[in-house]
Every structure is written in structure tokens, then in C-alpha cells.
Amino acid sequence: MRAAQIDTCGRPPRPADRPAPEPGESERLVRVLAAPITPLDLLCAGGASYFGAPATPYVPGVQGVGTVDGRLVWFPTSAGMAPGDGSMAELACVPAGDLVELPDGADPVAVAALGLSAVAAYQALTWRGELAPGEQVLVLGAGGVVGQAAVQLARVAGARRVVAATRSAAGCERAARAGADAVVALDTEDVAELAERLADACDGPLDLVLDPLFGAPAAAAARVLRPHGRLVNLGASAGETSPFDSSTLRSRSLRLLGYTNTELSRTQRAEVMAKVAELAVSGRLHVDHEAVPLEDVASAWHRQSTGTAAGRLVLTPP
Numbered sequence: 001m002r003a004a005q006i007d008t009c010g011r012p013p014r015p016a017d018r019p020a021p022e023p024g025e026s027e028r029l030v031r032v033l034a035a036p037i038t039p040l041d042l043l044c045a046g047g048a049s050y051f052g053a054p055a056t057p058y059v060p061g062v063q064g065v066g067t068v069d070g071r072l073v074w075f076p077t078s079a080g081m082a083p084g085d086g087s088m089a090e091l092a093c094v095p096a097g098d099l100v101e102l103p104d105g106a107d108p109v110a111v112a113a114l115g116l117s118a119v120a121a122y123q124a125l126t127w128r129g130e131l132a133p134g135e136q137v138l139v140l141g142a143g144g145v146v147g148q149a150a151v152q153l154a155r156v157a158g159a160r161r162v163v164a165a166t167r168s169a170a171g172c173e174r175a176a177r178a179g180a181d182a183v184v185a186l187d188t189e190d191v192a193e194l195a196e197r198l199a200d201a202c203d204g205p206l207d208l209v210l211d212p213l214f215g216a217p218a219a220a221a222a223r224v225l226r227p228h229g230r231l232v233n234l235g236a237s238a239g240e241t242s243p244f245d246s247s248t249l250r251s252r253s254l255r256l257l258g259y260t261n262t263e264l265s266r267t268q269r270a271e272v273m274a275k276v277a278e279l280a281v282s283g284r285l286h287v288d289h290e291a292v293p294l295e296d297v298a299s300a301w302h303r304q305s306t307g308t309a310a311g312r313l314v315l316t317p318p
Contacts, residue, residue, distance in 0.1 A: 009047025044080025061087030133158030143171020215239030
């Protein structure tokens with residue numbers, strides 16, 4: 001079978017011929033239709049993640065969409081985090097209990113593009129952030145996949161107003177297409193200036209911030225939150241540290257919360273992924289994405305890792 005193969009950590013995968021995998025006890029063989037290139041794939045394949053350097057060669061891909069006995073399914077893998085191969089191949093072996101059946105009419109590439117990013121956005125907003133109907137939400141990094149999904153999912157959960165903030169002009173355009181009520185440019189590291197821009201974009205008290213950025217944007221957002229407001233962090237693409245003011249946190253009794261998908265049970269993950277797929281089929285959830293043939297994995301990997309892709313790149317095996 002054809003597959004993407006990582007030969008050396010820190011270098012892009014290449015298309016290669018691999019033996020077809022043989023499912024073990026309680027595993028199912030999935031014929032893969034779509035496998036996204038995600039930040040977690042890039043992190044693991046770089047060899048310096050908190051999971052440790054993966055043994056090479058291996059097939060990357062922490063999630064995908066395919067078919068089992070004619071049924072369309074979404075599935076996760078532990079490729080790069082534990083021994084074994086992932087979704088970027090014609091075939092993948094997956095524990096039967098990890099398969100999530102998708103609704104009729106689901107687009108494999110669109111669902112793969114959403115995947116665990118949309119799961120994270122939904123759970124960070126609702127489960128961790130306790131979003132209530134009628135609240136105002138700020139989504140930082142709203143031009144990325146998590147952010148685009150969060151703008152739409154906040155609306156689904158009943159937010160009265162969704163403010164988006166991004167670090168690029170293209171990101172601003174994507175956030176606006178996702179349906180944000182207002183879009184703020186994060187084109188400076190000046191926390192006071194950013195806080196002023198965010199406050200101007202809000203209509204009344206800001207209840208909840210979804211933050212995949214950290215750094216200066218998170219510190220600025222904290223200054224705009226109402227007393228007892230919540231900030232949920234699920235990433236650090238703007239910096240591993242953030243210049244929060246102790247006085248801001250204490251004077252407003254703010255809640256700073258962390259989120260990771262690894263906290264989810266198999267049941268939770270499956271339930272949310274099914275909801276994500278249903279929203280995609282109904283047209284209420286979509287993120288910018290592009291289907292790319294598996295044979296072009298090296299160039300696609302480079303585009304995704306350097307931020308030059310217009311959206312989430314999804315590999316399609318032959």
C-alpha cells in the first residue's frame with residue numbers, strides 16, 4: 001500500500017510503499033479516505049515533543065476518516081505518541097472501540113479537517129469554559145482551525161456575541177467568514193493597546209475567552225474580562241509565557257483554566273466528534289481546508305508547517 005513515511009525526525013515524510021497492516025484482536029482495518037496534517041502531527045514528527053522522539057520509520061497521522069465494511073467512520077491513532085503507524089496511508093488498523101460512525105452525507109475531507117481541532121474548541125467552550133446562553137465570547141487565534149470552529153461553535157452553544165481576534169490579515173478574513181460579530185487585529189505585542197482594541201470590540205461584559213495563543217494576546221484579553229470571567233487556554237502559538245498582571249487576576253477573581261483533548265474519555269471524544277460531524281453535515285460548521293493527494297505529502301507538510309497553507313491540508317490516499 002502507499003503511505004506517507006517519516007524516515008528521520010525533523011524532516012518531512014515521503015510517499016513510500018509499505019506492507020498492508022494486519023489488524024490484531026479487537027482491531028478493525030480502515031480504508032482511509034482523508035487524513036489531515038495537524039499541529040500534533042508536526043510536533044510529534046519533529047522529535048522534540050513531550051511524548052519523546054518516535055521510533056522511525058513510521059506512518060504519521062493522529063486521526064482520519066475512512067470506511068469499515070461500507071460504513072463511514074472517523075478514527076484517532078497514537079502515531080508519534082506511541083509505537084505504531086497512523087492515518088496517512090491507504091489502510092490503518094484501529095481499535096474497534098475508537099471508531100466513530102459518521103452520519104449520512106458527511107464529506108470525509110471536511111470532517112477530517114475539523115476533527116480533533118473542533119472537538120477541542122467545543123469542549124474548551126462548553127465543558128471547561130462552561131459557556132452559558134447569552135454570554136459574550138472572545139476567540140483568540142480565530143483564523144486557525146480551532147479558532148474558526150470556536151467562532152461557530154460558540155454561536156451553536158448560545159453565545160449572544162462572538163468577538164474574534166487574529167494575528168494576520170488572512171486570519172481576519174477567515175474569522176469574518178466564520179461569522180464573528182467583530183474582528184480585532186493582534187498585530188502588536190503592546191498589551192495595553194491590545195486590551196483597548198478588544199474592549200472597543202466588545203458589547204458589554206466579556207464572559208469567556210478561548211485562547212490557543214497565550215503570550216501578549218492572553219494577557220490583554222484578561223484585562224477585558226468581567227469579574228469572575230473565565231479564560232480557557234489550549235495552546236501557546238504566540239508564546240509559552242504570558243505577562244499577566246497579578247492585580248488584574250486578583251481584583252476580578254478571574255479563572256484561568258487549561259484544556260487538552262487527552263483529558264477526554266473515549267466516550268466523551270466519540271460523542272463530541274459525532275456532534276461535530278452532524279453540524280458539518282447541516283452546514284453549521286466548516287473550516288477552510290484543501291484536499292491534497294498523498295503523493296504530494298512532502299510539499300503539503302512543508303506548507304502546513306510554515307503557515308503558508310490557506311487552511312487545514314487533508315491528504316487523500318489513492
